[in-house]
Amino acid sequence: MAFDVSGTDLVRAAALLGAGISMGFGAIGPGIGEGFAAGKACEGIARAPEHANLLTRTMLVGQAVSESTGIYALVVALLLIFVV
Amino acid sequence: MDADAWTRAAAYAGAAMCMGLGAIGSAWGEGVAAEQASRGIARQPANSAAVLRTMLVGQAVAESASIFALVIALLLVFTPWGAPGLLRAVSLFAAGLCMGAGALGPGAGAGLPAGAACHGVARTPRAGGALNTLMLVGQAVAQTPAVFALLVSFLLLFKDFSGTPASLPAAAAVLGAGVAAGFSGIGPGLGAGITAAAACDGAARRPDRHAVLLRAMLVGQAVSQSTAVYGLVVSLLLLYLY
Numbered sequence: 001m002a003f004d005v006s007g008t009d010l011v012r013a014a015a016l017l018g019a020g021i022s023m024g025f026g027a028i029g030p031g032i033g034e035g036f037a038a039g040k041a042c043e044g045i046a047r048a049p050e051h052a053n054l055l056t057r058t059m060l061v062g063q064a065v066s067e068s069t070g071i072y073a074l075v076v077a078l079l080l081i082f083v084v
Numbered sequence: 085m086d087a088d089a090w091t092r093a094a095a096y097a098g099a100a101m102c103m104g105l106g107a108i109g110s111a112w113g114e115g116v117a118a119e120q121a122s123r124g125i126a127r128q129p130a131n132s133a134a135v136l137r138t139m140l141v142g143q144a145v146a147e148s149a150s151i152f153a154l155v156i157a158l159l160l161v162f163t164p165w166g167a168p169g170l171l172r173a174v175s176l177f178a179a180g181l182c183m184g185a186g187a188l189g190p191g192a193g194a195g196l197p198a199g200a201a202c203h204g205v206a207r208t209p210r211a212g213g214a215l216n217t218l219m220l221v222g223q224a225v226a227q228t229p230a231v232f233a234l235l236v237s238f239l240l241l242f243k244d245f246s247g248t249p250a251s252l253p254a255a256a257a258v259l260g261a262g263v264a265a266g267f268s269g270i271g272p273g274l275g276a277g278i279t280a281a282a283a284c285d286g287a288a289r290r291p292d293r294h295a296v297l298l299r300a301m302l303v304g305q306a307v308s309q310s311t312a313v314y315g316l317v318v319s320l321l322l323l324y325l326y
Contacts, residue, residue, distance in 0.1 A: 005252050013256035016322060020260025023318040024185075024267030027311035031189070031268075035275020038304020039282030045300045046286025049293050056300060063307045070311040077264070077318045081325065 011084075019080035026073020033066040091168035091176065098180025099160035105184030106153025106191070109273070113146040113195020120199035124206025135206045138216060142198025145223040149187035149194070149230040149273075156183040156237050163241075171245035174255040178262030179240035182319075185266030186233020193226035193277025200281040204288025211291035218287050218298060222280020225305040229269025229312040236265035236319050243323070257326035261319040268315020275308035 041059035045052045121139040125132045160180055165172060201219035205212050240262060248254055283301035287294040 009252045012253040016253055016326060017256040017260045017263070019318060020257075020263040020322060021267075023315050024263040024265070027268035027315050028189075028271035030311045031271020031273070031275040031308050032278070033271075033275070034304070034308035035193075035272075035278035038275070038279035038301070038308060041304060042279060042283040042286050042297055042300050046283075046290050046293055046297055049290075049296050052296055052300065056303060059300075059304055060307065063304070067307070067310060070314060073311075074314045074318065077314075078321075081318070081321055 015080040015084040019077040022073050022080065023077040026076075027070055030067050030070035034063040037062045037066065087168040087170075087173075091165060091173040094173035095160045095165060095176040095180075098177040099157040100180070101177070102153050102160065102180035102184040103157040105181075106150045106157070106187035109188040109191025109193075110146050110150035110195070111191070113192045113198070113277070114143040116195040117142050117146065117198035117202055121202035121206075124203050128206045128209075131206050131209050134209055134212055135202050138205045138212070138219070139198065139202045141216065142195070142201060142219055142223065145220065145227070146191055146194035146198060148227060149191035152230055152234045153183050153187045156180060156234070156241075159241060167246055169245065170250040170255055171248055171258060175240045175243060175245065175258045175262075178259045179237040181259075182240065182262035182266035183233050183237040185263075186230050186237075186269040189270035189273025190227045190230035190277075191273070193273040193275070193280075194223040196277040197222040197226070197280035197284050200284035200288070204284055208288050208291060211288055211294075214287050214291050214294035215284055218280065218284050218294060218301065221298065222276065222283060222301055222305065225302070225309065226273050226276035226280060228276075228309060229273045229315075232312055232316045233266050233269050236261060236316070236323070239323060254326055257322045261322040264315045264322065265319035268318075269312050272309045272312035276305040279304045279308065
């Protein structure tokens, strides 16, 4: 299992492992946060179904904002894979 | 130490991570279901049969994530993994880590709608059909990250590394693939469960509104699953580009 480790290899390895860590852990928050938003929207729709469209719109806007950090994680992961 | 010992050690460490992490979410989720079922039966003992049935069905679905983890752990322990080497060793550990972390969120998430449905069935027995449908559909969506993790674990286990020269970047890419697909499932699994639990709660209060709730639940869950899909994409990129 012997192999040479050069500085370039070490940097490349750190970037690739970092891509996995970035996307893996970066996905935790948005997933939970968007679930809360959708849950409260469901609660609201159960109480006031006539406002379902408004609630769905609000939910989607809120989820889009909460998604942003997940997209940052994706962008950083892709940068680490393809650019660094 | 020789390469064979390293590879076997990595497989055993991966199996331990897999079942150790994989047991947490499902057990917690099933506990939530049982807690809500007990509360419901304490208030309405007459409905105990329907509540018990809902609890057992919901718990069985929540258990599936940890059964995936058990399958991967047993494969890691009992399969002879062919030519040993750095990439084989890292891929075995990564497969275990991926499935173990991937079972955390879906197991816990699937327990939440089961609990809400048990509570609802106890309070509003006539909503039982709608509640069971909402619970099962919501749990199925919450389980998808566990299926992604299972897929990546199998890819890691059965990929042939004999043609790839062992290097540190290649090993890091393999480990990164497992981490990306595994840990990215925690949030979406939990989030989809929170959504499904709220939908079940709503349907218990207003059983006539279960159709509109099902639609709203699915839209919300679909958005909260997106980060799990990013994790899968990054994982496949790491596996097949390097």
